[in-house]
Amino acid sequence: MQISIIGSGYVGTTIAACLADVGHDVINVEIDEDIVESINAGTAPIHEPGLQERIAEHAGSRLRATTDYDAVRETDVTFLCLPTPQADDGSLDLAVMEAGAESLGEALAEKSDDHLVVVKSTVLPGTTEEVVAPTVVDAADSGADERISFAMNPEFLRMSTAVTDFLEPDKVVFGTANDAATATLREVYAPILEREETDLVETDIREAELIKYANNAFLASKISLVNELGNVAKEYGADAYEVLEAVGLDDRISKRFMRSGLGWGGSCFPKDVNALRAGAREQGYEPELLDAVVAVNDRQPRRLVDALAEHVPLEGARIAVLGLSFKPNTDDIRKSRSLDVIDHLRAAGAAVVAYDPVAMDNVRERYPDLEYADTAESALEGADGAVLATDWDGFDDLSFDGMARRVVVDGRRIDIDADELEVYDGLTW
Ligand SMILES: NC(=O)C1=CN([C@@H]2O[C@H](COP(=O)(O)OP(=O)(O)OC[C@H]3O[C@@H](n4cnc5c(N)ncnc54)[C@H](O)[C@@H]3O)[C@@H](O)[C@H]2O)C=CC1
Numbered sequence: 114m115q116i117s118i119i120g121s122g123y124v125g126t127t128i129a130a131c132l133a134d135v136g137h138d139v140i141n142v143e144i145d146e147d148i149v150e151s152i153n154a155g156t157a158p159i160h161e162p163g164l165q166e167r168i169a170e171h172a173g174s175r176l177r178a179t180t181d182y183d184a185v186r187e188t189d190v191t192f193l194c195l196p197t198p199q200a201d202d203g204s205l206d207l208a209v210m211e212a213g214a215e216s217l218g219e220a221l222a223e224k225s226d227d228h229l230v231v232v233k234s235t236v237l238p239g240t241t242e243e244v245v246a247p248t249v250v251d252a253a254d255s256g257a258d259e260r261i262s263f264a265m266n267p268e269f270l271r272m273s274t275a276v277t278d279f280l281e282p283d284k285v286v287f288g289t290a291n292d293a294a295t296a297t298l299r300e301v302y303a304p305i306l307e308r309e310e311t312d313l314v315e316t317d318i319r320e321a322e323l324i325k326y327a328n329n330a331f332l333a334s335k336i337s338l339v340n341e342l343g344n345v346a347k348e349y350g351a352d353a354y355e356v357l358e359a360v361g362l363d364d365r366i367s368k369r370f371m372r373s374g375l376g377w378g379g380s381c382f383p384k385d386v387n388a389l390r391a392g393a394r395e396q397g398y399e400p401e402l403l404d405a406v407v408a409v410n411d412r413q414p415r416r417l418v419d420a421l422a423e424h425v426p427l428e429g430a431r432i433a434v435l436g437l438s439f440k441p442n443t444d445d446i447r448k449s450r451s452l453d454v455i456d457h458l459r460a461a462g463a464a465v466v467a468y469d470p471v472a473m474d475n476v477r478e479r480y481p482d483l484e485y486a487d488t489a490e491s492a493l494e495g496a497d498g499a500v501l502a503t504d505w506d507g508f509d510d511l512s513f514d515g516m517a518r519r520v521v522v523d524g525r526r527i528d529i530d531a532d533e534l535e536v537y538d539g540l541t542w
């Protein structure tokens with residue numbers, strides 16, 4: 114099939130490369146010229162395992178990128194993978210979606226064949242039908258509503274495992290308003306749906322939109338509950354990891370997403386839980402549990418810095434922060450808990466030296482005056498204390514010999530050799 118993808122960020126680039134990999138012809142439409150150049154040169158614009166080799170293999174043949182929206186006319190279906198950030202008040206900001214939908218409509222004005230527009234971005238119920246569809250149709254010529262149909266197909270991939278998550282998902286959700294749209298989506302996903310392990314959910318557009326928020330709200334709530342239990346466990350002097358491992362043996366609960374510590378960050382859980390809270394309030398419902406889920410999460414970085422301050426006076430201390438991305442195997446630092454830790458440490462008068470295997474360039478833009486180390490060990494050299502903030506592979510094998518004071522507070526339960534340490538403290542255990 115001929116597929117166009119608007120927005121070539123983490124989702125758009127990943128799904129473009131994967132759809133090309135399963136045999137479709139894919140074109141990325143993206144406003145950032147550097148990203149376009151990078152894809153066309155066969156280079157992944159983001160760090161995501163499995164992406165580079167797929168882009169290198171398909172760029173210039175089944176995968177192309179352009180800044181020109183007119184390219185959508187060569188395709189049968191367009192996926193909108195544009196950002197849906199949170200506004201200052203926490204609500205969903207649709208400005209970029211509307212701009213993209215307008216450009217798409219203008220380009221489709223000159224296409225006479227049928228076209229399917231699929232919203233892949235995370236949007237609240239009603240957005241596809243009440244915002245995206247009218248914007249596209251208004252920007253196209255008269256009669257466009259006959260030719261252009263709309264669907265919603267939420268994405269559940271995780272960063273750092275985006276490629277395998279997309280190609281081997283637990284479920285695929287089609288929110289459609291007619292059988293033709295469902296048939297087109299089935300064709301796009303045919304190679305992925307062949308897997309026995311993948312469930313297909315066919316539903317209406319509004320339900321598809323809400324399934325995505327419910328999914329993220331559930332996962333974020335699970336981690337906040339695990340953190341609340343971890344905080345209580347620590348007060349009792351009990352090991353939360355042992356407790357929750359046993360709890361996870363119950364099939365109804367499951368072992369996954371049971372790691373307590375610094376909490377959830379990233380580009381999606383924070384904004385999506387906030388958008389759902391704001392949306393619920395707008396609908397007249399007080400989402401008290403979701404409010405608490407955010408409050409528990411927001412407390413964890415402060416708790417970690419307080420735990421460190423119990424062992425090291427922070428004023429004037431040199432503190433190593435190891436791990437800056439919001440989770441391992443990604444360079445994404447959006448809403449990373451590590452950055453909150455850095456803010457609290459600096460507010461307490463500590464000098465921070467930071468290290469991350471891949472995310473330091475991104476952090477440098479936000480903290481140009483921070484000291485950065487080339488390796489974890491050089492960050493630890495002469496430090497009065499260290500924080501383990503992201504559970505990168507290799508952090509379990511660190512040598513703490515060079516530290517001035519071997520005090521380590523672990524926000525992620527990394528399996529380090531703590532025998533030689535003066536103090537080893539865990540955030541929730
Ligand atoms: N990042 C993730 O792991 C996941 C994200 N999502 C959702 O997918 C959507 C996209 O997220 P990301 O890929 O992370 O965003 P992103 O911020 O990484 O990428 C968005 C891209 O759109 C481009 N763009 C902005 N305006 C444009 C326009 N008018 N025309 C063409 N391109 C334009 C930007 O330059 C950027 O490259 C969001 O709604 C997000 O909630 C859903 C599942 C997973």
Ligand SMILES: O=C(O)[C@H]1O[C@H](OP(=O)(O)OP(=O)(O)OC[C@H]2O[C@@H](n3ccc(=O)[nH]c3=O)[C@H](O)[C@@H]2O)[C@H](O)[C@@H](O)[C@@H]1O
Nearest residue numbers: 268269270271272336370371372376377378379381439440
């Ligand atoms: O909507 C999205 O963008 C995506 O958000 C999350 O994916 P992602 O944010 O990439 O990463 P996760 O693996 O879910 O981790 C999120 C945060 O939770 C934290 N986490 C995760 C698991 C856990 O047990 N404990 C824990 O603190 C991680 O450290 C990280 O900061 C969801 O897992 C995806 O299904 C969803 O598509």
